[in-house]
Every structure is written in C-alpha cells, then in structure tokens.
Amino acid sequence: MLTKKAKYGLKALVHLASGDPEKLTQAAEISEVTGAPKAFLDAILLELRNAGLIRSKKGPGGGFTLARPPTEIRMGYVVRTLDGPIAPLPCARRKTAEPCRDCVIVEGCEVRLLMLEVRDAIAAVLDQTTLAQMRDQANHDLSLDYSI
Template identity: 40%
Template sequence: MLSQKARYAIRAIQHLADRHGEGAVPLSEIAARQKIPAKFLTTILSELGRAGVVGSQRGRDGGYWLAVAPSKLTYGDLVRMMRGSLALVPCASRNAHERCTNCIAEDECRLRALMLMVRDQTAELLDSIRLSDPVEPLPSFDEMVPEQSHGA
C-alpha cells in the first residue's frame, strides 16, 4: 500500500499540475482542497522541492508551483520519490533490492517471482501515465460494488 505521505504527495502534485502555468499556489489552498494537514504538506513539498519537482516562493504572494511540465512527470516518478520503490517486498525491488529475512533462497522463492511480475506490471502502468494525462475520478466503492449477500 502507498503510505499516507505518498498519497498526500500525489494529490498535492495533481493539484499543482491542474494549476500549472498560473503562478504560485498558496499552501493553504492545497491543504484545504486536498485535505492535507498544512504542517505535513510543508514537509512533503520541501522534499519535492529538493528533488526539483516543486518550486516555491515565500511571502504574501508566495506559494508552490510545479517546476516540471506535467507532461514530463509520471506517476511512477512520484511513487519512487516518496516511497523509494514500487515493489511490495524488498527482494522484488529493482532499485533498492534487499534479501528478505526469514525466507528461503531467492532462486527457490515463487513468492519473489510473483512479486517481481507485480512490480514490473505496476511500473509499466505507472510509468506510462503522465500528470498531464486525464485521470477521472470513479464512483465511490459503495456505488461500484453490488451488495454481497451475508450468510453464504
């Protein structure tokens, strides 16, 4: 699962991508519209600023903006910046590989093989979608899933 920090970062960057080219966006606007605690958002945007993704200006007319064109940034880039890896288990990471503790040999582990396939498919999808690509919200989960019968 994505961490709360990664989810907040993606929502904040989506907000800035929607406002790309309009100048500095106040922190208070991003925090309110995306329901992100301002203090945590400041930390996240500072980290993204150090990575060169976000620009900032202090002062009355200050705020944040996307320092990279939305067409140049993928969701895979963002997840890697915030999470470090797309893998669900450390032994399936392509960039931050670690052997799992209390596991069988990697060359005998079918779980690792499965998780590498999941990681590679996830990377392919996330790396193919840019912030400039439309991603439309879907109905809530309750509206999408028909009620399950209880007692079966």
C-alpha cells in the same frame, strides 16, 4: 502499498496541474483540497521541490507551482521520490533487494517471483502515466453521468 505521503504528494501535484500554471498556490489551499495535514504537506512539498518537480516562492504572494509541464512529470518518478523503490516486498526491489527474514531460498522463492511481476506491472503503469494524464482522467471521471 502506496503510503499517505505519496498519496498526498500525488494529490498536491494534480491540484497544481489543474490550476493556472502562472499562479502560485499556497500550501494551506493544497492542504484543504487534498485533506493532508499542513505540517505533513509542508514536508512533502519540500521533497517535491528538492526533486525538481515544483518551485516555491516565500513571502507575501508566495506559494507553489509546477517546475515542469504536467506532460513531463511521470508518476513513477514521483512515487519513487516520496516512497522509495516500487516493490511490494524488500526482496522484489530492483536495486536494493534484500531477502525476507523467513526466506530460505531467495532465487527460487515462488512469492518473490510473483512479486517481481507485480513490481514490474505497477512500475510500468506509473512510469507510463504523466501528471497531465492523471489530471485529465480525474477531470474526465468528474464529468461522467453515472445516473441510470
């Protein structure tokens, strides 16, 4: 399950990708647009900056901007940066797998085998989707007329 941290981080990146790439955006604006509490968002933006996804400038006229073009930012990297491994259960993690407390036979566990498939499907979608695609999909959906 996606945490609020990753959800707010994705929304913050989409907001930055939707604006002028030369313009710095203040955290207060991102907080207002995404609905993320400002203090929580500050911690998320710091992680995104440390991961090389955004740049920041302090002081008057400061703010945040993307560090790379939206076509080069993959959503799988963002989610792993903020949430860690993409797996519905600890036993389905790729590198840091650990058996569930109640598991008797890890290798043949039917639930684990299904969750490995779920993990791979989620990871494939996230790893193939760029920030530009996510931004453009959101803009496309907003322009649709759903009236009959």
